[in-house]
Amino acid sequence: MSQSGQRRTGGQPLFILSEDTERTEGDDAQSSNITAGKAVSQSVRTTLGPRGMDKMLVSDDGDVVITNDGATILDEMDIEHPAAQMLVEVAETQEEEVGDGTTTASILAGELLKNAESLLDDEVHPTTIVEGYHEAARLAKESIAEGVVAGDLEDEQLVQVAESSMTGKGTGDVAATDLAETVVDTIRAVRDGEEVQRDDIAIHTRVGGASSATELIEGVIVDEEPAHGNMPRSVEDAAIAALDADLEIKESNIDAEYEVTDVDQFNAALEAEEEQLRGYADEIAATGADVVFVDGDIEDQVGTYLAEHGILAFEDIDGDDLTDVCAVTGASRVGSVETLEEDDLGEADATEVEKHDDDEHVVVEGGAAAKAVTIFARGGTEHVVDELERALSDALDVVTASIASGGVVPGAGATEIQIANYVRENAAGVEGRKQLAVEAFADAVDVIPRTLAENTGLDPIDALVDLRAEHDAGNAYGLISEGQTGVVDDPIEHGVLDPAAVKREAVESANEAATMIVRIDDVIASN
Numbered sequence: 001m002s003q004s005g006q007r008r009t010g011g012q013p014l015f016i017l018s019e020d021t022e023r024t025e026g027d028d029a030q031s032s033n034i035t036a037g038k039a040v041s042q043s044v045r046t047t048l049g050p051r052g053m054d055k056m057l058v059s060d061d062g063d064v065v066i067t068n069d070g071a072t073i074l075d076e077m078d079i080e081h082p083a084a085q086m087l088v089e090v091a092e093t094q095e096e097e098v099g100d101g102t103t104t105a106s107i108l109a110g111e112l113l114k115n116a117e118s119l120l121d122d123e124v125h126p127t128t129i130v131e132g133y134h135e136a137a138r139l140a141k142e143s144i145a146e147g148v149v150a151g152d153l154e155d156e157q158l159v160q161v162a163e164s165s166m167t168g169k170g171t172g173d174v175a176a177t178d179l180a181e182t183v184v185d186t187i188r189a190v191r192d193g194e195e196v197q198r199d200d201i202a203i204h205t206r207v208g209g210a211s212s213a214t215e216l217i218e219g220v221i222v223d224e225e226p227a228h229g230n231m232p233r234s235v236e237d238a239a240i241a242a243l244d245a246d247l248e249i250k251e252s253n254i255d256a257e258y259e260v261t262d263v264d265q266f267n268a269a270l271e272a273e274e275e276q277l278r279g280y281a282d283e284i285a286a287t288g289a290d291v292v293f294v295d296g297d298i299e300d301q302v303g304t305y306l307a308e309h310g311i312l313a314f315e316d317i318d319g320d321d322l323t324d325v326c327a328v329t330g331a332s333r334v335g336s337v338e339t340l341e342e343d344d345l346g347e348a349d350a351t352e353v354e355k356h357d358d359d360e361h362v363v364v365e366g367g368a369a370a371k372a373v374t375i376f377a378r379g380g381t382e383h384v385v386d387e388l389e390r391a392l393s394d395a396l397d398v399v400t401a402s403i404a405s406g407g408v409v410p411g412a413g414a415t416e417i418q419i420a421n422y423v424r425e426n427a428a429g430v431e432g433r434k435q436l437a438v439e440a441f442a443d444a445v446d447v448i449p450r451t452l453a454e455n456t457g458l459d460p461i462d463a464l465v466d467l468r469a470e471h472d473a474g475n476a477y478g479l480i481s482e483g484q485t486g487v488v489d490d491p492i493e494h495g496v497l498d499p500a501a502v503k504r505e506a507v508e509s510a511n512e513a514a515t516m517i518v519r520i521d522d523v524i525a526s527n
């Protein structure tokens with residue numbers, strides 16, 4: 001560590017940085033950054049794959065999260081080191097772009113750093129490493145594209161992709177296959193060719209009940225109870241209104257300045273208010289609405305009048321829920337009762353208030369126009385439900401990615417072996433020392449099958465030797481986890497498939513972070 005930015009001019013020290021700036025330069029900076037990055041990557045290694053373990057993360061205030069999800073783990077860990085933070089960003093980018101493969105990307109980034117470190121030790125220049133890695137990443141993506149499983153994606157394959165994205169995650173008492181089918185049914189409900197509007201799918205969670213009760217609802221669930229006890233609790237073929245308004249007395253009418261000089265006038269004022277409130281209910285009823293979702297408040301009396309009309313109404317609906325109700329029913333959001341017209345109403349096949357334990361919610365199942373669907377996820381405890389939600393969310397993302405961007409590739413490490421071979425073969429054509437970096441990249445990719453082997457309790461070296469032998473013989477085999485152990489076999493036959501987009505993104509984001517860290521030779525931290 002050098003003095004804080006000290007430079008000498010004519011014998012006089014010149015300070016260009018403040019006294020308490022900490023500066024690390026050259027090899028020190030590199031090795032401390034690389035060590036930090038590797039440490040982060042190391043921390044998620046044991047969670048990779050179906051036999052991966054979970055982590056329990058406890059925050060300062062005692063909140064506990066139990067998860068197997070790379071992005072969640074890194075997010076919950078309080079990581080301070082700036083280079084380590086870059087690895088966290090790898091997981092975040094991966095999660096945002098494709099929704100899965102976060103552990104893979106972090107492990108790969110760590111291994112790329114480790115191999116870069118030995119190249120640096122051998123005096124290979126950082127720029128050469130960076131160039132070699134970029135070249136190798138390009139080759140890796142070529143290899144992924146070549147590995148895409150031929151033919152149209154069948155529903156069965158999509159179920160398999162969903163399932164392999166969920167294996168290893170705690171999903172309560174429900175079989176991963178059943179959940180995977182629910183996920184694919186859900187996607188089918190909003191799919192239009194190769195277009196999947198992921199935003200049209202909501203996951204609604206509730207603690208209580210078995211995870212196996214998790215189901216697809218062709219509609220939306222809103223956590224509200226009816227505005228009035230006398231309202232119907234279930235309406236079939238309902239006309240739905242969505243109001244961005246308050247159903248209460250307008251401010252001006254109850255102005256404190258209101259001058260009341262005698263009792264008659266006072267009664268008249270009350271009557272006028274009464275009229276207005278009744279007016280809301282009558283006007284809504286006149287449009288033919290059976291169910292009303294209101295963004296604002298509903299005055300008690302309005303609730304009573306609506307109930308008299310046999311209308312089911314909900315108040316305090318948050319903006320997103322109201323948007324979903326509109327997407328499901330085709331209703332248009334209207335800003336006031338006065339402007340509500342029959343044309344603005346949507347339709348729902350069924351609107352039902354359900355009670356689960358002490359809480360009530362309403363399920364709105366759409367008619368033909370329904371564009372939004374919901375997975376209603378259940379589980380015995382909050383931790384189970386939270387992890388189930390993460391698993392479902394990943395599975396929805398991978399199925400979406402498979403349909404929308406580039407198909408599926410064999411999982412279980414098969415694709416990584418393929419990538420490593422391809423990059424290694426092509427390294428021969430790369431000039432000079434850059435070739436060493438390309439080879440180092442190929443070796444780094446092996447970390448995925450190696451880690452899968454470790455987590456399955458197999459000897460990683462033997463497993464890699466077997467895998468390579470199969471690949472040399474033309475079999476794109478992987479390390480399939482089955483029960484307590486692993487076998488070297490064809491992932492496609494075992495239905496272990498990953499989206500090509502997940503692999504592509506993992507290579508990209510890991511490469512970006514690793515090369516960015518390798519390029520840094522000066523860390524200036526102001527305290």
Ligand code: ADP
Binds near residue numbers: 049069164165452497
């Ligand atoms: P990530 O956060 O990277 O998605 P996961 O813990 O979900 O990490 O593990 C994903 C890896 O596990 C992928 O390489 C996938 O192919 C592999 N995998 C999934 N199911 C199986 C299986 N049954 N046997 C072997 N590998 C599997």
Ligand code: MG
Binds near residue numbers: 100164166394
């Ligand atoms: Mg995964």
